[in-house]
Each structure stands twice: as structure tokens, then as C-alpha cells.
Amino acid sequence: MSTLAAAESTTAVNATAGELRLQVCAIIDETADARSLVFDVPEALRARFAYKPGQFLGFRVDVGGQCLTRCYSMSSSPWTDARPKVTIKRVAGGRVSNWMNQCVQVGDWLKVLPPAGHFCIDQHQAADTTRPLVLFGGGSGITPVFSLLKAVLHAGQRPVLLVYANRDEASVIFRDELRQLAKAHPEQLHVVHLLDTLQGFVDAPQVRQLVRLWRGADYFICGPGPFMDTVESTLLALGEARERIHVERFVSPPDPCSSGTAQPAIEAQGAVCELLLVELDGVTHQIVPRPGETLLHSCRAAGLDVPFSCEEGFCGACMCTVQEGQARLTRNDVLSSAELEAGWTLACQGHPQGARVRVKFPA
Ligand SMILES: Cc1cc2nc3c(=O)[nH]c(=O)nc-3n(C[C@H](O)[C@H](O)[C@H](O)COP(=O)(O)OP(=O)(O)OC[C@H]3O[C@@H](n4cnc5c(N)ncnc54)[C@H](O)[C@@H]3O)c2cc1C
Numbered sequence: 190m191s192t193l194a195a196a197e198s199t200t201a202v203n204a205t206a207g208e209l210r211l212q213v214c215a216i217i218d219e220t221a222d223a224r225s226l227v228f229d230v231p232e233a234l235r236a237r238f239a240y241k242p243g244q245f246l247g248f249r250v251d252v253g254g255q256c257l258t259r260c261y262s263m264s265s266s267p268w269t270d271a272r273p274k275v276t277i278k279r280v281a282g283g284r285v286s287n288w289m290n291q292c293v294q295v296g297d298w299l300k301v302l303p304p305a306g307h308f309c310i311d312q313h314q315a316a317d318t319t320r321p322l323v324l325f326g327g328g329s330g331i332t333p334v335f336s337l338l339k340a341v342l343h344a345g346q347r348p349v350l351l352v353y354a355n356r357d358e359a360s361v362i363f364r365d366e367l368r369q370l371a372k373a374h375p376e377q378l379h380v381v382h383l384l385d386t387l388q389g390f391v392d393a394p395q396v397r398q399l400v401r402l403w404r405g406a407d408y409f410i411c412g413p414g415p416f417m418d419t420v421e422s423t424l425l426a427l428g429e430a431r432e433r434i435h436v437e438r439f440v441s442p443p444d445p446c447s448s449g450t451a452q453p454a455i456e457a458q459g460a461v462c463e464l465l466l467v468e469l470d471g472v473t474h475q476i477v478p479r480p481g482e483t484l485l486h487s488c489r490a491a492g493l494d495v496p497f498s499c500e501e502g503f504c505g506a507c508m509c510t511v512q513e514g515q516a517r518l519t520r521n522d523v524l525s526s527a528e529l530e531a532g533w534t535l536a537c538q539g540h541p542q543g544a545r546v547r548v549k550f551p552a
């Protein structure tokens with residue numbers, strides 16, 4: 190057990206801080222620079238750690254005297270894997286990804302935030318054969334995509350195309366498992382590997398060619414920024430519906446102490462919100478928010494079980510739409526300008542502006 194983790198409590202819930210901890214029960218070296226961590230979930234935390242394919246876990250780790258929050262998608266599927274597993278690829282100069290790859294050992298306890306995220310599917314969507322599913326994964330972006338893939342293959346006969354881009358052959362994570370899945374589902378699953386060393390970076394003509402027989406699909410894209418931008422913009426240019434294109438952005442938040450992201454005090458910025466209406470699971474709740482509170486704080490203070498994870502504006506777990514009035518964001522590292530235009534906001538960073546504000550959380 191590493192020294193740092195050994196100093197942690199060996200219980201799953203730290204009673205004083207209400208923090209959740211999970212114990213690493215297995216480590217799998219996937220490639221030279223990526224490893225998977227498998228977690229034991231004690232009976233008492235099973236419900237808290239129930240997840241949908243494609244969701245992620247948040248981790249709070251102490252590295253170099255700083256408490257850093259990072260999200261890692263589950264590469265496991267809840268319907269095929271007994272335990273949750275995350276797969277972490279080293280980022281050059283990256284603090285947490287290298288710490289996770291170097292220092293974590295079997296038996297360590299890590300501080301973990303419950304599963305979150307909207308880059309996911311449910312049982313009904315997984316088995317829906319009315320349209321195919323097209324998955325684009327680049328590098329470590331394969332993790333949530335792999336979870337989705339296993340779930341769909343398990344759920345039914347929905348046709349799936351997986352386009353998986355990597356630097357070179359040695360960096361292909363889950364290569365053997367993918368081969369086995371393709372062999373086991375020859376009619377249903379079509380896998381295309383792209384290697385930068387052979388084909389160069391993915392470009393628009395390649396994307397058009399790849400999806401030509403799969404038009405009208407639901408698309409899930411995760412990978413490096415330029416890869417996702419190319420795929421997404423090409424699909425949109427082809428006329429694919431925006432609401433059927435799902436994107437997961439792998440970003441780190443700014444450092445807790447970084448001054449560049451400091452925001453002005455919100456209390457001074459606009460009219461005090463007198464009534465906050467929150468639509469959650471088809472029910473509208475009325476809340477009188479306290480001045481300066483975020484939407485998330487108001488919801489939680491009112492006892493609403495709204496989704497969230499990082500609370501720092503970079504994971505997107507708390508996304509909701511503003512239906513009436515406005516919400517001012519203090520920080521946003523995840524929503525695109527198109528999403529902002531479409532009314533999306535982040536509950537953890539959004540402050541209601543105007544006497545009456547209504548927000549809606551997606552089902
Ligand atoms: C929803 C979600 C899911 C994710 N899922 C996965 C996953 O499944 N697998 C995975 O591998 N990753 C995943 N990520 C990405 C992951 O959370 C981290 O962003 C990634 O591991 C890098 O974190 P890090 O601490 O190692 O890097 P950081 O320390 O944050 O560094 C990132 C980059 O910034 C540079 N840098 C660091 N400090 C400084 C500084 N002070 N000044 C200037 N530059 C600096 C580093 O050199 C590096 O290039 C996910 C992210 C999100 C939001």
C-alpha cells in the first residue's frame with residue numbers, strides 16, 4: 190500500500206467529512222502508459238455507486254500538497270462487469286494521471302465521488318434497434334465508449350460501429366477485449382481502428398466515409414479535443430441532428446489556488462432571485478434561494494437530489510437548462526457556445542439572475 194493512501198482511513202465512509210472511499214481491489218496494466226483500477230464497493234455503498242454505462246467517477250487526491258479533483262470514466266459496464274473499473278492514461282506532466290499510474294496499489298483506499306455524467310445510455314436505449322449506434326473513441330477516450338459498447342452488446346441486437354483512433358498500435362487500450370467482442374458479435378459489431386502513424390489524424394473526408402452507411406445513428410464521441418471537434422463538425426455538416434450527437438470532454442479543472450480563474454462576486458451582479466423553480470424528474474419544486482447561492486446549493490439546501498460531481502465547473506454532471514430568467518456562470522470549462530446558446534448551464538457554477546428563474550434537470 191502506498192504511504193499516502195496508507196495514511197487514509199480504511200473505512201468506506203469517513204464519518205466526519207462524509208467522504209466516500211473505495212478500495213482498489215485489482216490493477217490491470219493496459220498499455221505502457223495506461224492502467225485500470227478496479228474497486229470493491231461495500232454492500233452499504235452499492236446504491237450510491239450504481240451507475241449507467243458511460244458515466245464517470247470523481248476522485249479527490251492529494252498530490253504534492255494539493256487536493257486535486259479529477260474525473261475518470263468507467264470502462265466497465267454495470268451489466269457485464271461485477272465491479273466498477275476506471276482506466277487512466279498518463280498525461281505528460283499531468284499530476285493525478287501519473288500519480289494514479291505510479292503510486293496507487295491494490296488495497297489502497299481512494300476518495301471517490303459517486304457516479305455522474307450524461308454521456309450514457311439506459312437499458313431501453315441500449316436495446317433500441319430503430320437506429321444504429323456509432324461510437325468514436327480516441328486514445329483514453331475509449332473508456333466511456335468501451336463501457337457503452339459492452340452494454341449495448343449485452344442488451345440486444347442494436348448495430349454498433351466503433352471507430353477507435355490511436356497514436357500507434359502499442360497505445361491501443363482494450364485491444365484483445367475488442368478483438369474478442371468483434372469475434373463474438375460479427376453481425377452486430379463493426380470495429381475500425383485508425384492509427385496516426387498509418388492514416389494521420391482523423392479528418393472530415395475520413396469521417397464522412399466511415400459513417401456513410403450508418404447515417405441517422407446516435408453518435409457518442411470522446412477523445413482529444415481536435416479529434417472530437419473534427420468528428421462533431423463533420424456530422425453536423427452532414428445534417429445529423431445535434432441532439433443525437435453526444436460528446437464527452439476530458440478536461441482538468443484549473444488549480445484550486447490559480448488566480449487566473451478568479452471570478453467577481455456574484456451578489457453584486459444582478460437582481461436578487463426571489464423564486465427558483467426547479468424541474469426534477471417531472472416534478473417542479475419552488476425554492477427561495479439565499480443571495481449569492483449557486484443553483485446547486487439552493488437545490489441541495491432544499492433537499493433535492495440533483496446530479497453533481499466535481500462542483501468546479503468542468504465535469505458537466507450538474508448540467509441543466511434555464512427555462513425562464515437567467516443564470517450567470519462563474520466558471521465553465523465544459524459547455525460549448527452552442528450548448529450555452531441552447532440554454533444549458535451548470536448548476537454548480539450558475540447563479541440565478543432575475544426575480545424568477547426556472548431550471549430543468551434532464552431525466
Ligand atoms: C468527465 C471526464 C471523464 C474523464 N475520463 C477519463 C478517463 O476515463 N481516462 C483518462 O485517462 N482521463 C480521463 N479524463 C481526464 C482526467 O480527468 C484528467 O484531466 C487527466 O488525467 C489529466 O489530469 P492530470 O492531473 O494528470 O493532469 P494536470 O496536472 O491537470 O495537467 C494537465 C496538463 O496541464 C499541464 N500542467 C499541469 N500543471 C500545470 C501548470 N501549473 N501550468 C501549466 N500547465 C500545467 C500538464 O503538463 C498537462 O499537460 C476525464 C475527464 C473528465 C472531465
Ligand code: FES
Pocket residue numbers: 496497498499500501502503504505506507508523535536537538
Ligand atoms: S458538478 Fe461538475 S460541472 Fe458542476
